[in-house]
Amino acid sequence: MQPKVDGVAVTLVYRHGQLYQAISRGDGLVGEDWTDKVRQIPSLPKAVQGALANSVLQGEIFLRAEGHVQRKMGGMNARAKVAGMLMRRGEREPLSALSLFIWAWPDGPAAMSERLAQLSAAGFELAQHYSHRVSRVQEVANWRERWLTTPLPFATDGIVIREAKEPAGAYWLPTQGTWVAAWKYEPVAQVAQVNGIHFSIGRSGKVSVVAELEPVKLDDKQVRRVNVGSVARWRRLDFTVGDQLLVSLAGQGIPRLDSVIWRGLDRTKPNPPVGEYHSLTCFFLTDGCRAQFLSRLNWLSSPQVFNLEGLGEAGWNRLMMALPFDHLFSWLELRAAQLKEIPGIAPERAEQLWHRFEMTRRQPFRLWVKALGTPLPEAALKASGDTSWQQISARDELAWQRLPGIGPERAHRLVIFLHHPTIVALADKLHTLGVAGFD
DNA sequence: GATATAAACAACGGAGTGAT
DNA sequence: ATCACTCCGTTGTTTATATC
Numbered sequence: 001m002q003p004k005v006d007g008v009a010v011t012l013v014y015r016h017g018q019l020y021q022a023i024s025r026g027d028g029l030v031g032e033d034w035t036d037k038v039r040q041i042p043s044l045p046k047a048v049q050g051a052l053a054n055s056v057l058q059g060e061i062f063l064r065a066e067g068h069v070q071r072k073m074g075g076m077n078a079r080a081k082v083a084g085m086l087m088r089r090g091e092r093e094p095l096s097a098l099s100l101f102i103w104a105w106p107d108g109p110a111a112m113s114e115r116l117a118q119l120s121a122a123g124f125e126l127a128q129h130y131s132h133r134v135s136r137v138q139e140v141a142n143w144r145e146r147w148l149t150t151p152l153p154f155a156t157d158g159i160v161i162r163e164a165k166e167p168a169g170a171y172w173l174p175t176q177g178t179w180v181a182a183w184k185y186e187p188v189a190q191v192a193q194v195n196g197i198h199f200s201i202g203r204s205g206k207v208s209v210v211a212e213l214e215p216v217k218l219d220d221k222q223v224r225r226v227n228v229g230s231v232a233r234w235r236r237l238d239f240t241v242g243d244q245l246l247v248s249l250a251g252q253g254i255p256r257l258d259s260v261i262w263r264g265l266d267r268t269k270p271n272p273p274v275g276e277y278h279s280l281t282c283f284f285l286t287d288g289c290r291a292q293f294l295s296r297l298n299w300l301s302s303p304q305v306f307n308l309e310g311l312g313e314a315g316w317n318r319l320m321m322a323l324p325f326d327h328l329f330s331w332l333e334l335r336a337a338q339l340k341e342i343p344g345i346a347p348e349r350a351e352q353l354w355h356r357f358e359m360t361r362r363q364p365f366r367l368w369v370k371a372l373g374t375p376l377p378e379a380a381l382k383a384s385g386d387t388s389w390q391q392i393s394a395r396d397e398l399a400w401q402r403l404p405g406i407g408p409e410r411a412h413r414l415v416i417f418l419h420h421p422t423i424v425a426l427a428d429k430l431h432t433l434g435v436a437g438f439d
Numbered sequence: 440g441a442t443a444t445a446a447a448c449a450a451c452g453g454a455g456t457g458a459t
Numbered sequence: 460a461t462c463a464c465t466c467c468g469t470t471g472t473t474t475a476t477a478t479c
Contacts, residue, residue: 008468008469009469024467024468032467032468077451077452077453079452079468079469080451080452080453080468080469081452081453082468083452083453083454083467083468083469084452084453084454084468085453085454086468087453087454087455087466087467087468200448200449202447202448203447204446204447204448206447206448206473206474208447208448208449208473210449210450221450221451221452222451222452223450223451224450224451225449225450225451226449226450227448227449227450227471227472228449229448229449229472229473229474230472230473230474232473232474233472233473254449254450254451254469254470254471255449255450255451256471256472303466309465309466310456310457310464310465310466311465312464312465312466313464313465314463314464314465315464315465343458344457344458344459344463345457345458346457346458346459348457349457349458377445377446378445378446379445404477405444405445405476405477406476406477407476407477407478408476408477409475409476409477410475410476410477
């Protein structure tokens with residue numbers, strides 16, 4: 001077992017004895033390249049030899065904090081600080097405050113003791129120093145308590161227990177792994193008063209309930225809101241403005257609603273929108289559609305679709321306020337001169353934005369399918385290979401079901417979606433607007 | 440019927456960018 | 460110089476649906 005070091009996960013790739021690449025975890029499959037930053041960490045060995053010379057290591061970049069007692073000092077925003085330092089550009093200061101804790105060597109020697117010994121000899125000493133062989137739950141509990149209350153050179157958020165035998169690296173997948181378990185420290189919890197209840201509407205029409213709180217401090221974080229989840233859960237919990245909730249930090253800093261602590265006498269509750277929104281609503285900016293419409297715009301400018309940089313929720317809001325917005329793709333009809341008139345958008349930026357808009361016309365057809373909000377899983381979209389509206393709307397339920405991840409239910413919904421008058425009308429608009437694939 | 444999985448969604452903090 | 464905004468990295472919870 002080892003302390004669970006609180007930092008930012010990184011994958012190190014060594015080739016020919018040199019650090020070749022350092023990659024953030026990202027979404028588990030693709031991450032950021034932090035190679036240059038990691039090379040500036042002083043404790044990183046300059047070169048490694050033997051089996052390590054060509055290896056892949058998993059570790060944690062952490063902020064050195066000599067004498068850190070977790071129970072007394074909490075997390076100190078260590079993770080955010082590390083992430084901040086790694087995202088900072090240029091080389092203003094050396095990253096001398098950072099260090100590395102290597103916790104896995106997926107294709108290293110079979111015996112854990114051997115892996116730890118070789119890592120230590122190469123200059124990654126921490127794992128060996130802080131790893132203990134355990135065979136009983138009580139031993140684990142003892143170490144856990146000890147690491148929580150005595151000084152360590154880093155912040156921790158629990159402990160990790162690993163089996164001595166690990167599978168080959170090829171079998172390591174995000175969110176899986178039965179050979180390793182974490183036992184986190186009890187989260188700090190606080191009672192917070194509900195000041196308001198907010199219903200947010202996502203692009204698909206899904207409604208989420210968010211409780212606005214009288215701000216409370218949890219460990220190193222200031223919490224003002226907490227996600228309640230579905231309307232159904234909110235109803236089950238049965239709370240309203242003025243009631244008090246128990247809130248803790250789940251995982252590494254996301255507020256979590258634990259329970260309702262106290263209810264007042266006044267049981268009046270706001271009315272949530274139920275059944276009003278779904279995947280076929282709010283393609284047009286009409287009364288009551290602002291929220292979902294905005295979510296749709298935000299989605300199509302996100303990296304998952306067109307990646308229109310620098311255009312977020314507030315930006316879209318400005319566009320919507322200042323210009324005639326009718327349907328989801330009205331932005332394609334705007335002229336550069338119109339964009340330049342918007343307060344808060346400089347002429348240069350307006351020009352640039354207009355160009356980005358124009359370029360989306362030539363973006364791959366599959367991105368336009370996503371932009372439309374088609375309820376089609378990523379894997380199926382890739383496998384379909386369709387490149388035109390004709391192809392995609394010609395598919396019947398059986399043809400859809402041959403794609404991965406699509407069963408009868410999704411196939412049915414897809415056919416309804418694609419032949420819905422609103423979608424047909426939008427596809428026709430895209431044709432008129434000269435978007436590739438809609439001719 | 441049980442289990443697995445993908446997708447959607449939420450919040451916070453630090454850094455960087457662009458507008459005023 | 461200040462402010463508003465965006466981006467990124469962190470991950471738990473819920474739901475719907477596919478698949479075994």
